[in-house]
Amino acid sequence: MFDIAVSFIAIVIALTLRAEPLRRLRSLTLPLIVTGLAALAHLIAQTLAVDDEITRWTFVALVLAIAFLVARGALLVIFDWVLVHRMGVSPPRLMREVVALLVYLALAALILRSMNVEVTGLVATSAVVTVVVGLALQQTLGNLLAGLALIWEQHLKIGTWVEMDGTVGVIEQTGWRSLMLRTRLRERLLVPNSDVAAARITILGSGERPVAVPVRLGVAYGVPPDAAKEVFRQVAADIPGVLSEPAPRILTVEFADSAVIYECRLWTLTPWRRDALKDLFLTRAHAALARAGMEIPFPQRTLHRATRPQPRDTAQSRRRALAGSELFRGLPEAALDGLADGTRMRRFAPGESAVRTGETSTALYLMASGTAVVEQRGREIGTLGAGDFFGETAFLSGAPRVATVRAAGGPIEVVEIDQSCLRPLLEDHEELAGHLAERMAARRLEAEELRDETGALISPAGLVSQFRKHLLRIIGR
Secondary structure (H helix, E strand, C coil): CHHHHHHHHHHHHHHHCCCHHHHHHHHHHHHHHHHHHHHHHHHHHHHCCCCHHHHHHHHHHHHHHHHHHHHHHHHHHHHHHHHHHHCCCCCCHHHHHHHHHHHHHHHHHHHHHHCCCCCHHHHCCCHHHHHHHHHHCHHHHHHHHHHHHHHHHCCCCCCCEEEECCEEEEEEEECCCEEEEEECCCCEEEEEHHHHHHCCEEEEECCCCCEEEEEEEEECCCCCHHHHHHHHHHHHHCCCCCCCCCCCEEEEEEECCCCEEEEEEEEECCHHHHHHHHHHHHHHHHHHHHHCCCCCCCCCCCCCCCCCCCCCCCHHHHHHHHHCCCCCCCCCHHHHHHHHHHCEEEEECCCCEEECCCCCCCCEEEEEECCEEEEECCEEEEEECCCCEECHHHHHHCCCCCCEEEECCCCEEEEEECHHHHHHHHHHCCCHHHHHHHHHHHHHHHHCCCECCCCCECCHHHHHHHHHHHHHHHCCC
């Protein structure tokens, strides 16, 4: 009856553990089934009155199955309840499996010895068989020992990003034979533990510490290093994912054949995105250096006469942009020509800031092409297209910028107008001050309501008068 009860209870419990609420106990399913089958086999041997030796071995199997079940349950309590839930320690899977194997072997040896079962004959083999098995398991044992060494050192944990022989990926799983690595292309690589132990590995971490991503770029010898470094700092400060603390570090590292080489160290918590960070930095640095008139040289090996490309920044293109804007529409032809000669066309890469909050600049900008977004306190408050202008408040008063204007979707081109460009126009046509003030005031009042120092709303007439006064101050009136 005992065998029947054990068999029935074990199989019923094994089937019950398949339910979702008891999924944490599913590792006991196999021991329960083995125990039930062993009890059923011993019952059949007793019922049929088979040979005593067979009955004895079925009883030994039943005891071993019960011991296996008890050991598996004890290990489940120790690892999942005591270590994980109570102590907050999550042992690696390989460590669990090795400890479990040692416990099973030790328990089996003790039980067989206590039941007077001769185990020497079960494990003793000939010298030839030992050599064959040893050679067959050489690679497997090497991977096992290498995996145990990696677990012992605890450098390569699950969730850690690493670079292994040029491949960057995150560790997803560690096992007896191999380590599973998921690359940035979502590929899963199985790397044998022995290869992991022999490889040169760069530990990128899991985002808890900043790591520097170095980017190298060459600039012409005619550019002063301090000027080039300032451009690179401005570019790095505008890249999402690059930390402001530690601040990006720009180093002059080499006087090469064709250029001065700079290394820009961008600190980030996601170093596995370094290719994306390099792409953003180089793309925006190309546009920023072009705006600053700084050349990125390259060596020429073949002498040839290339067709000179048409320049994008011409007086005609700037004049077309000025004439098409609401601010300068209707100005005399000569006035537009003179204004276009003094302005500059600036190009900004996608996502790059044309102006940033807090900057001290007195330039007025006119959108020539593309679309830009206006951001204030991290929130998008408007969009700008061809013909729109921005920066009029800082242009007139010299106050710091109150908003950030960033290229959206694609590159933008803007006409930069400073006070020195507008001074000759106002000196020759002083009546234009009122005309420009009205349009600037209308544009500003469309964006927001303005208040004076007392908190009262500023009327359109008052804002026009204020803007006209600032414009006349440019020419000393």
